[in-house]
Amino acid sequence: MEKIIVRGGNRLEGTVKVEGAKNAVLPILAATLLASEGQSVLTNVPILSDVFTMDNVLKHLNVAIDFNEEENTVTADASGDINFEAPFTYVSKMRASIVVMGPLLARLGHAKIALPGGCAIGTRPIDLHLKGFEAMGAEIKIENGFVEAKADKLIGARIYLDFPSVGATQNIMMGATLAEGTTTIENVAREPEIVDLANFLNRMGAKVVGAGTETIRIEGVPSLKGTDHSIIPDRIEAGTFMIAAAVTNGNIYIEDAIADHNKPLISKLKEMHVAFQEDENGIRVIGPKYLKATDVKTMPHPGFPTDMQSQMTIAQLVSQGTSTMTETVFENRFMHLEELRRMNADFKIEGQTVLLHGNTELQGAEVAASDLRAAAALIIAGLVSEGYTRVTNLKHLDRGYYEFDKKLQALGADVERIDETEEQRLAATEIEALFVK
Numbered sequence: 232m233e234k235i236i237v238r239g240g241n242r243l244e245g246t247v248k249v250e251g252a253k254n255a256v257l258p259i260l261a262a263t264l265l266a267s268e269g270q271s272v273l274t275n276v277p278i279l280s281d282v283f284t285m286d287n288v289l290k291h292l293n294v295a296i297d298f299n300e301e302e303n304t305v306t307a308d309a310s311g312d313i314n315f316e317a318p319f320t321y322v323s324k325m326r327a328s329i330v331v332m333g334p335l336l337a338r339l340g341h342a343k344i345a346l347p348g349g350c351a352i353g354t355r356p357i358d359l360h361l362k363g364f365e366a367m368g369a370e371i372k373i374e375n376g377f378v379e380a381k382a383d384k385l386i387g388a389r390i391y392l393d394f395p396s397v398g399a400t401q402n403i404m405m406g407a408t409l410a411e412g413t414t415t416i417e418n419v420a421r422e423p424e425i426v427d428l429a430n431f432l433n434r435m436g437a438k439v440v441g442a443g444t445e446t447i448r449i450e451g452v453p454s455l456k457g458t459d460h461s462i463i464p465d466r467i468e469a470g471t472f473m474i475a476a477a478v479t480n481g482n483i484y485i486e487d488a489i490a491d492h493n494k495p496l497i498s499k500l501k502e503m504h505v506a507f508q509e510d511e512n513g514i515r516v517i518g519p520k521y522l523k524a525t526d527v528k529t530m531p532h533p534g535f536p537t538d539m540q541s542q543m544t545i546a547q548l549v550s551q552g553t554s555t556m557t558e559t560v561f562e563n564r565f566m567h568l569e570e571l572r573r574m575n576a577d578f579k580i581e582g583q584t585v586l587l588h589g590n591t592e593l594q595g596a597e598v599a600a601s602d603l604r605a606a607a608a609l610i611i612a613g614l615v616s617e618g619y620t621r622v623t624n625l626k627h628l629d630r631g632y633y634e635f636d637k638k639l640q641a642l643g644a645d646v647e648r649i650d651e652t653e654e655q656r657l658a659a660t661e662i663e664a665l666f667v668k
């Protein structure tokens with residue numbers, strides 16, 4: 232088991248480049264299942280454990296997959312005989328595996344997927360996905376931990392989502408591409424990753440209009456072909472570095488960051504006196520000497536993203552005054568805060584809202600990550616803490632951040648990733664010596 236050790240106090244300076252978006256590449260990989268002809272070539276693919284999990288799901292379904300890590304490229308050929316079943320081994324590793332359901336149902340009229348279950352941030356049901364498929368004529372059965380859907384042919388329908396779920400929008404949209412007739416989905420998710428998926432589907436020959444608005448219309452076509460596509464930059468990785476610069480009084484240039492994708496975060500950070508300079512290749516972020524307290528509420532896009540909530544609470548904890556954070560998307564996404572209490576954080580949780588008392592002198596401690604963004608938040612907390620912070624449970628971090636420790640190091644942070652047994656072997660002075668460059 233590895234851990235990341237951070238010695239706080241350094242100001243971040245320099246340039247960092249963001250990878251392709253995890254939340255865009257996962258559904259797009261699933262969409263490659265829809266092509267009965269030709270291969271798809273995806274570029275700007277991030278090297279993340281979630282991408283390897285999705286590759287394994289697709290391999291299991293009999294898609295020929297080749298991930299060229301040197302080139303950040305995945306080639307996928309689904310023109311052979313595709314299987315319909317995604318087993319628990321993969322789905323339990325990554326909930327996003329559920330998005331193979333729409334493509335399988337569309338292509339084969341049959342999908343059997345292990346039920347994903349909840350995770351550290353919430354119960355995460357899939358009722359909206361299933362409601363959509365049922366409206367399109369699928370018969371759904373839930374048995375022995377699997378959800379199985381069958382339809383001779385999906386039929387276009389009018390579907391209203393009770394909540395703009397990202398996964399349900401993607402799954403239903405993919406299912407509808409090969410359906411008979413037109414499907415209209417209302418109250419859909421509007422995230423940039425939805426638009427990226429729609430662009431990929433249209434390049435495959437699908438007829439999807441309205442992605443990025445509240446209503447998406449899909450006219451079914453008889454078949455789809457493999458195509459080329461470059462994955463959009465990861466707005467959450469970019470946002471995470473924005474917070475790292477903001478809290479360290481840093482001055483960093485985030486290459487490939489797209490300001491339009493991060494409007495709600497940038498607007499909040501500006502309120503906190505963070506300065507931004509945008510150009511066509513990225514964004515420069517300049518953290519102030521003192522951050523101003525601010526209130527934030529997570530919402531579906533274009534609201535403040537829940538995937539930036541944990542990181543934002545660190546900026547709020549070190550700002551001047553009291554801030555609030557209200558989490559409306561997931562019911563249990565404050566787990567990082569209990570770890571932060573051990574780092575001297577001062578806060579009070581009241582239902583969906585946490586009151587964060589600023590001016591906190593954070594102190595280094597050993598803390599465990601409960602999920603992906605909690606991991607990033609705890610590492611950022613380490614950057615502004617006195618002494619050494621040790622963050623464990625890094626499997627969560629590796630799901631969504633490529634070489635986070637190395638990127639921070641390149642920006643001047645004192646960060647080391649070491650094996651726990653190595654840490655036990657080293658004396659305290661030797662650990663300190665790791666940080667002396």
Ligand SMILES: CC(=O)N[C@H]1[C@@H](OP(=O)(O)OP(=O)(O)OC[C@H]2O[C@@H](n3ccc(=O)[nH]c3=O)[C@H](O)[C@@H]2O)O[C@H](CO)[C@@H](O)[C@@H]1O
Pocket residue numbers: 253254255257327353354355356357358359360361394395396397398399420537538560561562
């Ligand atoms: C791989 C990926 O893209 N993951 C993102 C995706 O997750 P994911 O697609 O799972 O998130 P959803 O938008 O579906 O979920 C949002 C909320 O809706 C609820 N819900 C969802 C579906 C459903 O059938 N029933 C239901 O009640 C969920 O429990 C949750 O409370 O969007 C989330 C919300 O922006 C992000 O945090 C995740 O990073």
Ligand SMILES: C=C(OP(=O)(O)O)C(=O)O
Pocket residue numbers: 254326327538603604631
């Ligand atoms: C919650 C996240 O991802 P997932 O939906 O894959 O769990 C995330 O990226 O922060």
